[in-house]
Amino acid sequence: MGLCNPELTQLIKYRIGGDFLKDLDRLAKLKPMIDDDMVRQFNAIKRTKKEQLCKVIAEHEGVQLNPDFIFDVQVKRLHEYKRQLLNALSIVDIYFRLKDGELPEFQPTAFIFGAKSAPGYARAKAIIRYINRIARMINNDPAVAGKLKVVFVQNYNCSYAEHIIPAADISEQISPAGTEASGTGNMKLMLNGAVTLGTLDGANVEIAKEAGMENEYIFGHTVSEINAVRGTYRSRDIYDRDAHLRRAVNTLVDGTVPTDDAQKELFHALLDGASWHRPDHYFLLLDYSSYMDAKLKVNRDYADRLNFGRKCLMNIASGAKFSSDRTIRQYAEEIWHITPTQY
Ligand SMILES: *Cc1c(COP(=O)(O)O)cnc(C)c1O
Numbered sequence: 001m002g003l004c005n006p007e008l009t010q011l012i013k014y015r016i017g018g019d020f021l022k023d024l025d026r027l028a029k030l031k032p033m034i035d036d037d038m039v040r041q042f043n044a045i046k047r048t049k050k051e052q053l054c055k056v057i058a059e060h061e062g063v064q065l066n067p068d069f070i071f072d073v074q075v076k077r078l079h080e081y082k083r084q085l086l087n088a089l090s091i092v093d094i095y096f097r098l099k100d101g102e103l104p105e106f107q108p109t110a111f112i113f114g115a116k117s118a119p120g121y122a123r124a125k126a127i128i129r130y131i132n133r134i135a136r137m138i139n140n141d142p143a144v145a146g147k148l149k150v151v152f153v154q155n156y157n158c159s160y161a162e163h164i165i166p167a168a169d170i171s172e173q174i175s176p177a178g179t180e181a182s183g184t185g186n187m188k189l190m191l192n193g194a195v196t197l198g199t200l201d202g203a204n205v206e207i208a209k210e211a212g213m214e215n216e217y218i219f220g221h222t223v224s225e226i227n228a229v230r231g232t233y234r235s236r237d238i239y240d241r242d243a244h245l246r247r248a249v250n251t252l253v254d255g256t257v258p259t260d261d262a263q264k265e266l267f268h269a270l271l272d273g274a275s276w277h278r279p280d281h282y283f284l285l286l287d288y289s290s291y292m293d294a295k296l297k298v299n300r301d302y303a304d305r306l307n308f309g310r311k312c313l314m315n316i317a318s319g320a321k322f323s324s325d326r327t328i329r330q331y332a333e334e335i336w337h338i339t340p341t342q343y
Contacts, residue, residue, distance in 0.1 A: 001191055004162035007045045008192065011038075012316070024323035031317045039309035046169070046193060046312070053167035056160075057112075063139065063151045069110040070302050072197075073189065074172035075156060075164055078115035078124040081179045085266065086284040087111070087172055088131045090292055091138070091150060092257075093248040098144050107299050110149040114156030114164060123269070126262030128152065133257045161185075166192045169312075170217075170298055173198030174291065176283045178223040180204075187322035193312040197298055199287070203322070211318035215311040219294035220287040235280035236271050238288065245288050 002009050002021045012020060015033055020026040050067040058064050065071075074087050091111050097103045113131055117124035135150035153160060171189035173180075173196055180202030190196065190207055198204040199220040208216045221229070239246050251257045252267040265274060273279040280286070302308050320326065332338050 001166075005045075005049065005166040005192055007048055008042075008166065008316075011041055011045060022325075024320045024325065027317055027320045029317075030313065034310060034313045034317065036306055039306050039313060042193060042313050042316075043305060043309045046167070046309075049166040053163050056163045057151060057153065061151055061153055063135075063149070065110045065112075065149055065151065066108070069108040069149065070169050070299065071112060071167050072109050072170040072172065073112045073114075073164060073168035073194070074174070075112070075114035075161060076183075076185050078117040078121075078128060080123060080127075081175050081282050083174045083176070083282055083284055084113065084115060084131065085127050086174055086288065086291060087113075088127070088134060089245070089248040089284070089288070090295055091148075092134055092251055093244050093292065094295075095134075095138050095141075095144060095148060096247055097244070098147055099141075103296075105300065105303075106147060106296075107302050108147050109299065110151065112164060112168075113150075113152040114160060115152075116156060122262065123266065123275075126266055130252065130257070130259065130263050130266070133259065134251070137257055161188070165189055165194075168192065168194040169302065169308075170194060171196045171198070173201070173204050174220075174287075175199060175201045176287065177201045177221060177226055179282070187319065190315045191319040191322065193316050195298065195308075195311050195315060197294055206321060207315075207318075210321050211315045215314045215318075217294045217298045219290040221283065221290075226283060226286075229286065233278070233280070233283070233286065235285040238285040239271060242285075242289065244292075245285065249285075 012030065016026050016029045047067060050071055054065045054067050074084060076082055078084060094103065098106060117128060131152045135152055138144060138148055138150050165188050168189050171186060171194040173183060173186045177200050183202040183204065186196060186198065186203055186207055196204055196207055196216040198216065198218060200218060200222050208218055239249060249267065249270060252259060252263045268274050269277065270280050270284065
């Protein structure tokens with residue numbers, strides 16, 4: 001935060017003193033100070049960071065984003081378990097519904113992806129190509145020009161993260177419960193004032209506990225609920241029942257979006273199973289409807305800018321636990337049994 005978000009660092013320094021970067025526990029002192037005045041200052045800073053990111057993305061990607069849009073961000077390695085494809089399918093669904101006039105209240109949103117695939121991970125590369133193709137379709141459709149933009153940035157790395165993370169309104173942390181050890185991107189986004197749209201997986205659990213469930217958008221099946229359905233789960237039943245979801249999934253094969261055999265393989269992996277995995281191994285379809293409900297709820301809630309900004313500030317003020325200093329101190333005491341004089 002000190003490096004990539006000097007504007008936010010200044011705001012916090014002014015309230016609780018400059019040494020908070022070396023003693024993150026002090027962040028909690030912000031909580032009783034959060035008032036409309038601070039929220040307005042925070043919202044102005046978020047706006048500045050979004051303007052700065054718009055410049056970077058225009059330069060690097062040739063895509064012009066509007067800083068008035070909600071910035072909904074999913075940045076992390078590309079992996080099936082991180083479910084970038086779930087995010088992409090929900091965007092395609094929103095796109096179709098907007099065109100049908102079904103979402104008249106939808107707040108304009110820019111969906112920003114950043115990710116790399118491992119070199120030999122063909123299915124991850126198929127997901128990257130699919131997202132770039134839906135981005136081209138959506139960004140070139142005048143029917144949704146004022147409502148929806150999608151960008152998959154090239155060469156996502158730490159330097160790019162420094163631009164994207166301070167500009168995020170929504171942090172997508174959507175792996176199925178039980179798959180993510182912790183995650184660290186979720187913490188970076190929290191500390192820079194984004195709300196989490198996420199499952200009860202990895203450190204999202206602690207993030208929601210620290211900041212309060214009412215300041216996050218938690219959805220999806222829990223670990224025990226997933227374990228209970230694992231043996232009998234049939235993704236095709238959900239596909240058959242949910243017409244919106246079906247229309248989005250079908251774009252992997254029906255030519256609405258330019259696709260090839262790699263996306264056809266994604267389609268079969270979801271519905272029939274492939275590569276020794278059961279159908280929909282990562283439960284995209286199982287969590288789809290609660291994901292869409294949460295996604296539309298955060299979109300509605302954004303309209304109340306003061307209340308939304310308050311949620312973002314509550315996330316910042318609750319970030320102390322995710323300090324690496326705190327983590328190492330706890331390891332020293334509880335695991336290594338060494339005292340401060342030894343380090
Ligand atoms: C933090 C970070 C990650 C890890 O993100 P997760 O969401 O925890 O998987 C990956 N890549 C970069 C560049 C990061 O900064």
